[in-house]
Amino acid sequence: MRKHLSLLAGILLPAALLAQEKINMEVMQQIRTEALEHSGAAELAHQLTDIAGPRLTNSPGYMRAAKWAVQTLRQWGLNKAALEPWGVFGKGWSTEHVYAAIKKPYYQPLIAFPLAWSQGTKGLVTGNAILLDSMTITAIDRLGSNLRGKIVLLHTRDSLLKPAPAIYRYPDSVLNSLPDKYMVRRESLTRHLETAKLTAAAKKHLATKGVIALISLQGNGRDGTMEVNGHNGYAKGFELPVPELTVTKEDFLRISRLLRSSVPVNLELDIQNKWYTDDLNGYNVIGDITGTDPALKDEVVIAGGHLDSWHSGTGATDNGAGCVIMMEALRILKAIGVQPRRTIRIALWGGEEQGLYGSFNYVKKHYGNPADMQLLPAQQQVSAYFNLDNGSGKIRGIYLQQNDAAGPVFRSWLAPFADLGATGVTRSNTGSTDHLPFDAVGIPAFQFIQDPLEYETRTHHTNMDTYEHLSMDDIKQASAVMAAFLYNAAMRDEKLPRKPQPHAEQFVFDLNYPL
Amino acid sequence: MRKHLSLLAGILLPAALLAQEKINMEVMQQIRTEALEHSGAAELAHQLTDIAGPRLTNSPGYMRAAKWAVQTLRQWGLNKAALEPWGVFGKGWSTEHVYAAIKKPYYQPLIAFPLAWSQGTKGLVTGNAILLDSMTITAIDRLGSNLRGKIVLLHTRDSLLKPAPAIYRYPDSVLNSLPDKYMVRRESLTRHLETAKLTAAAKKHLATKGVIALISLQGNGRDGTMEVNGHNGYAKGFELPVPELTVTKEDFLRISRLLRSSVPVNLELDIQNKWYTDDLNGYNVIGDITGTDPALKDEVVIAGGHLDSWHSGTGATDNGAGCVIMMEALRILKAIGVQPRRTIRIALWGGEEQGLYGSFNYVKKHYGNPADMQLLPAQQQVSAYFNLDNGSGKIRGIYLQQNDAAGPVFRSWLAPFADLGATGVTRSNTGSTDHLPFDAVGIPAFQFIQDPLEYETRTHHTNMDTYEHLSMDDIKQASAVMAAFLYNAAMRDEKLPRKPQPHAEQFVFDLNYPL
Structure with missing residues (x-):
């Protein structure tokens, strides 16, 4: 039904409404010149x-x-x-020293970064790596006292690299009928918040086991690119006690494979972060x-x-x-x-x-x-x-966020920029x-x-x-x-x-x- | 003429010669099974x-x-x-500690690696970065005493990233007519060796200026990927005295832009390498x-x-x-x-x-x-x-290295693997x-x-x-x-x-x- 209304608007109304939108073409030209040439x-x-x-x-x-x-x-x-x-x-935070390396079986520096609002290490620390199956109290207790003095790698199900990404541009044909994008449904948000609470509780439990630090993958980087997000430790009561960092997928998987082959992997870390509480x-x-x-x-x-x-x-x-x-x-x-x-x-x-x-x-x-x-x-x-x-990326059009009445207005506003690739008016939501x-x-x-x-x-x-x-x-x-x-x-x-x-x-x- | 002969071989001879090559298809099948399934x-x-x-x-x-x-x-x-x-x-070499970071105007760790057979730093060292136009004695003398206590970035003409690389496979159509690849002509080799001598001499001259280290780009990496090659310091008499490292193109260009905007960039480095002379x-x-x-x-x-x-x-x-x-x-x-x-x-x-x-x-x-x-x-x-x-990458065929007579032999050997994409016999050289x-x-x-x-x-x-x-x-x-x-x-x-x-x-x- 919504789609039907959208098509109707797209087919029947524009010609009539375009005429009602006054466009000052002289100003449009001035804008183009200033934007593109100066x-x-x-x-x-x-x-x-x-x-x-x-x-x-x-x-x-x-x-x-x-x-x-x-x-x-x-x-x-x-x-x-x-x-x-x-x-x-809440608190400001910045990192002031980041050093991570494999020390044994051979030396190799790691591409690493602490998660935002995570704790630093107690100076330069060394410890053997250990794999944790999942960030749950059960999995932590399964390792028990083996965790003491260790640097914990949180297992990832991703065992291979995704294909190398390419730079993508939309074909013109899709610009008026894109699906909803980045919209979060209330149920997923609720689930996400529940999981986050359990994860935070597990990390606090992990801290009681005497671990040195936690290394986790944050996303699907490759080639030396890594996603680095953060904790909500800016807010009072949400500080997490275990130093947490991420490394590249290549580094992470190498350490994981060595551990699975029962080769001890000794790591050294020195991560110093700074907190700001003045404002x-x-x-x-x-x-x-x-x-x-x-x-x-x-x-x-x-x-x-x-x-x-x-x-x-x-x-x-x-x-x-x-x-x-x-x-x-x-x-x-x-x-x-x-x-x-x-x-x-x-x-x-x-x-x-x-x-x-x-x-x-x-x-x-x-x-x-x-x-x-x-x-x-x-x-x-x-x-x-x-x-x-x-x-x-350049502007290819606009999401109407279901505001159908705005569609004809935007079509007329985009018209002077059609030659620059901005033509799409899509009814969907983006979030x-x-x-x-x-x-x-x-x-x-x-x-x-x-x-x-x-x-x-x-x-x-x-x-x-x-x-x-x-x-x-x-x-x-x-x-x-x-x-x-x-x-x-x-x-x-x-x-x-x-x-x-x-x-x-x-x-x-x-x-x-x-x- | 060569191309003509090659075409002739490709068109007229195979049927006759294929018949002369005895292929034990039973063994070929055993090989496939062992290779692909075990x-x-x-x-x-x-x-x-x-x-x-x-x-x-x-x-x-x-x-x-x-x-x-x-x-x-x-x-x-x-x-x-x-x-x-x-x-x-000559000497063996390995790196035992790699740390590099921007200290000012703000802290940022660098993705860095020392060149093979380069010297380490004298512990943790800090210094302001300076751009050197080219690795020549003239360019070094132009900076003169400004080089003292500095970390030198060797200017690169590459100011932008190349497009993101894709994973490439050959289309079947080119496999029988690939051009020469990786062949080095004597003249280029001579020129290369001359340049290398001048570069080595300039680097020795740079060492007399009291610089802390040299940072140079080695190739065209992006996304955290960087090429890292080495000196020929394994051989007696070829040791270069200035610690030299490379960083990612993103890091390198950021520092360069800051310097061009007259923002002082303070770096810190700690690179320790180990040499092996026992054998x-x-x-x-x-x-x-x-x-x-x-x-x-x-x-x-x-x-x-x-x-x-x-x-x-x-x-x-x-x-x-x-x-x-x-x-x-x-x-x-x-x-x-x-x-x-x-x-x-x-x-x-x-x-x-x-x-x-x-x-x-x-x-x-x-x-x-x-x-x-x-x-x-x-x-x-x-x-x-x-x-x-x-x-x-999988085998798509073979370079004949101009050995025309081997062509029909290889065509017959490749035939049982055509379904796996190995079909090409190309006359060219590869080096x-x-x-x-x-x-x-x-x-x-x-x-x-x-x-x-x-x-x-x-x-x-x-x-x-x-x-x-x-x-x-x-x-x-x-x-x-x-x-x-x-x-x-x-x-x-x-x-x-x-x-x-x-x-x-x-x-x-x-x-x-x-x-």
Whole structure:
């Protein structure tokens, strides 16, 4: 039924509605020229990745990046550019020394990284490796006193490498009918939280066995690329006592095979981490191009992406790219001197990776709590929220998030960028990032369709999420499309159409642990 | 003209000559069954990579692997299985501690590896990074006293990542007409040696400037994969005084960009290497299945591959795979109990990566010196030398090395394996490995066409040359084909046809530094 409605909208309505959308083609051309020929994106990306470093929420790197962003927005002439605290997050953390190696049967350094908010080791420590079948109290007790003084490898079922990933681009044909992506169902979330509790309890039990450290695979890296996530040890009461790190799949499987062949593997580790407790608040970065139409300037169009990253790379594609594109879009609009009727706001969120905290708390504070749907008056003043968080691939279109009425509007906005590959309007939902809290309180909120490139196969949450893995040509294209969307939304006579009454049951996102 | 002859051979002769090659289809079927259904290849590969570790020539890992190979060949019942010294190589070397990190502007561990036979650091050392334009005395003197106490990054012209590599297989259509591959022309070799001398002189000059270490890119890795080669510091008088290491391209370019943005980059290094001088001899591993025909048993068919590897991985594809396939081929022949007329010899060479030393000196000692073409009588007794050294890809055919007369023989030998993808007979030469010394003294010597997989794009000389990157199915197929070739060559009434008189000018291989 939904699909039928969607097809109907796609076939019958566009011609009529396109005519109603006024597009200022002169401005569109200025945007293209500024975005493609005078791009500032590479320098923004360099600043945000190489110079700020990893941007784990509440880490020094995050604060460096956030302060740089505020300063940059101010330099461009944005109003009210500032850090906005969104509430208590918890402790900051960074790693200050990472060393891991096989010592016997022969020396081999390991490519390793501690999990975020994990404990360091007691200086340089050595111990034999041991395989633990699963992170359960039963499996731990099965090994019993054999665990004392050991470095524990948590068994993985993956015994082989997945095929080498390729860089992927969508064919045009799929762009109007993509399936839902990254949506988390309430049941899976509940199951996930239950498992997480059991895992945390097992890890606390493991700590009582006198182990030196725990090594676990976090995802499906290969070739020296490894996924590195974290604990929720930023929050009080969630600290885990055992030092935990990850290594590459190649290193992990080599050690596992040696152990299975009964060859003792002696490892040495020296991991030193630093905790920051001086300011437990989380911060977003906010800045405005103030609207100029007296009747509309209190209305707002928001462009957002999360500024925080994981810590083993420099968060270039997750989500430096989104921040760069959004910042660059605002720079373009300032550079060509537009006078938007509505206010255009940029919002760079913190704490996304730990549970969309920055955006969720921003929405709760300004627009209402999705849990009880007690909405605040300002909720009515947001025309739209646009988010980017799927890597550095160019924009191929937009997810409607089931907002059918917005479809014809976006088709007309995308039309001037069809030659740059941005053509798709797909009815589906996409999830797992910062538009969800906005969507949950009934604000039209959207993510774009981006070419996947090597986002999911190589860079997402990995040590290879670095500047080199950005596609700057894609970022330039996306900056042009974003600038156009923000401009069009700010100039349109009406706010963007809203979906029928939202309801709290739709409000499911991947809050790992409620604070 | 050559191409014309080749086509002629391909079109007109096979039917006639196929008939002359006697193929024992029963034995071919036994070989297939043993290779594909009772393979020992995975365990051989595990022993040679995971358990022996890196096999740098004359390192403890090389000697572990060589001794294991001898013992294994003996267990299978091979005769005369032994280490055979081939002359003086030089010092052994292994790394015992590798630590490298960015300390400022923020902490980030580096994926790093010292070059083979390079010096270690004086314990844990720290210094600011500096970019050196080129490894020339002029460029060094331009930086002058600024170099003191610095860690030098040797500029690379590569400023971006190459596209992500894919796993490649040859289409059938190209297998009979591949171009020459890996052949080194005398002029390029001369130029290379001249450049190497200048580079070594510049590095010695750099040492006088008080630098802490040198970081250089060795190849085109990405994603955490890095190529790691070595100096020729094994040989007396070739030691280079500056500690030299390589890092991933991502790490290298990040530091370079920071320096170009005038951000000071403070690095810390702790690299400890160990030298071994107790035995400077190099060793090959030799073993025989002795021939049973009184008239032919002094004739020999040799199967070879190099046992030595570079040191940052475990030499799984370069050339663990070749050794595994050759060993497995002999295991298969023993397992099915063949009684070959000629002797079948396996030869696992040392010192290949430094200049084909093991095979070259073996040939010089037993068959004659290609430099003056003074041949020894035993040269006449070698029917053929077969080599494998292009990764773990399955055998798709064979390079004739311009030995046209061997073409029809090989076509008939390959025929029973056409369904496994081995069909190509290509007239071209292939180089850069251990069949070249045999070819140079007029012994029919061949390398096989192997599917490239990710050999040149990912594993060759890199830290990712590990067990995971082997394709065990491909190795099983190759073991079957190899066993068949060795059996057929040992059973054939005649030795394999020889090329017209070889001449020393063809004798060009990549001896980097004559010992």
